[in-house]
Amino acid sequence: MRMSAMTAHPTTEHLTLTHDGLGPGVAVLTIDRPAKRNALTAGMWRDLPAVLAGPAADPAVRVLVVTGAGSSFCAGADIADLLGGPDAEDPMAALRRDNLAAQAALREFPKPTIAMVRGHCIGGGVELATCCDLRFADDTGVFGVTPAKVGIVYTPESTKALVDLVGPALTRYLLFSGELVDAATALRTGLVDRLLPPEELEPEVRRFAGVLTARSALTQRSTKEVVAAVLAGGDGRPEAARWYRETIAAGELAEGVAAFGERRPPAFPWRG
Structure with a gap:
């Protein structure tokens, strides 16, 4: 992991924090598991608050960009972890706790946050994106919230975040069906704020992050x-x-x- 003159912060496997990729004052958190479309393991959810704590407290960090390695943002929680808890009556208890703590840490990050989205943004990926202040995507973006495909009860916290962002009708559509929507639909419905050609996404995030650091x-x-x-x-x-x-x-x-x-x-x- 490369570092600029900013303070070094902890990173963890599959969650990489860098400070020199998108300009001075801009930290970049990369979900780095491209072979699995950056699906988040139970350990990644658990580690995320600690990874965010460093840049949250660092006065040299003015903006946080969250993105995924390779061609996807995040394909959600790793399905292999859904039933891995020790409590047979609630095998998702620990995962749900860590998922909500990770979302809270990102939602309450004290500086502007931008999700830079390419490709798959599904399930937990949408949870992370909705916890960011702004969402910039390119036209390869594919979005969906899929608990109905596996029989999960979506948490009230995640449901509220989606309702606050896109309203109750689209929330019902996404949660009832688990269907995926393209980037143009995501822009039209307010799920993303900016939609750009693939070659323009990173330069525009860089430019806009620079604007924020000057304010x-x-x-x-x-x-x-x-x-x-x-x-x-x-x-x-x-x-x-x-x-x-x-x-x-x-x-x-x-x-x-x-x-x-x-x-x-x-x-x-x-x-x-």
Whole structure:
């Protein structure tokens, strides 16, 4: 694993974290099991929160991009692990616990996150993509949520994340049928935010990640917290008020206004 001048963070088998592939301040988490279309084993779900903890705490990391090695994003959970738990009455208990913890770690990552999707994005792959703030895909993308094919009860947490993103009708369509949809349908229904030709996907993610690193990290953090509060049923007012006080105290707003008046790029002081 190559490293730039950023702090080195732990990685694990099949989950690779790099810091120099998509520009300064951009960490890239690669699901690296291409022979299995990057299907996630029980161990990968279990390890993901620890892998994310390093860049979450590192002030040099401003943006996280999540992608898959090779031609697929992630084909979901490895089906070989579905019945591997020790409890005969609930053999998926440990896997479900680790899956939800991994999703929470990605959803609560304190900086902007982008899923860069090629090829298969199925089941657990959709779970990971929906936990990211934004989803950029190329037109090889194929999306599906397939518990109905194997008799799994989809968790309320994952169901809510899908409803929040695409609405109840498409959630029912995907979960009832397990059918796959193409990238154009994913764009039309809001499952992805940007759709690009294959040769343009990585350059556009690189460009957009660079835009994000030039903007106010405080504004981005406050936006994540306010949006999360609204999705949880609140109105976001307490979170917004707290962050407004912080932007004054940190000099973030003063620097932004000064830079605008002087027609120069801002040097925002807040680092979290």
